[in-house]
Amino acid sequence: MVLKEELLPLLDELWYPSESDEPIEFIHVDAADVTLPLTPDSLVKLLSLDPGGRIVEKEPFKFWDGVTTLQDWYDETETERTKRFIRLKEILDNRLTGQQYFEVGEIEVDAYLIGARSEGELAGIKTMIVRT
Template sequence: MTDSIATQLKQASEGLLFGSETDAPFEVIHWPTQGELTPPKLLQLTEHSPDASVEVVTVDEFFDAATQEEDWHDEEERETVKRFQNLVSVLKQNLSQLQVYRVGSIEIDAYIIGVTDGGGVAGLSTKLVET
């Protein structure tokens, strides 16, 4: 992975927390894996049980609530929405085949990943709690 992609992802996600029943930070991830990323391959790379449930959603679906500005948002919330919009933009500009893999059911590990120009897999991970 080029350092610029890692740097851009780190800068774009710095200080952002993904909101669910717990607010979790993002971590930049990179695997030099080649070939198509499938749910079983993702489970192997992330050391999850091979029978863990995996839901695949689009980046737009995953970030939908975080990137929508609402009338009732205050200045800080509007700024956060802009930062999430920028983060989605950075992901889309730098990674192809971008998908979000949600692993687990109540405590969910989310991997927002795509393929780099060099053929590796890169993106962000975060945790969600949904009861």
């Protein structure tokens, strides 16, 4: 199954919780001339980002921290959301190699979780995290 087709049902109406819950998008990038692992500079070029913006690379588990742990006090909606995040993480862990997590910005932070699919092809997910 194509990764995008596998992820889209999970991403539909899945919101990343922060001060402003935001949707999660699938991203796919042709990266034939990109050397891995990515650096902040190569991410800027790859995604046509503002070269003057703040870019921080973090461990991928930081993206999942807080969204993949089921709590006994969750209601049905929160439990279902967490299970979808767990499934999303499983798929990405199985289908992407060399995953990297970048945060771009300071208050409205674009979050990119990207990994390699095959030679010259990168894929992953993107969302926004609002921190005030």
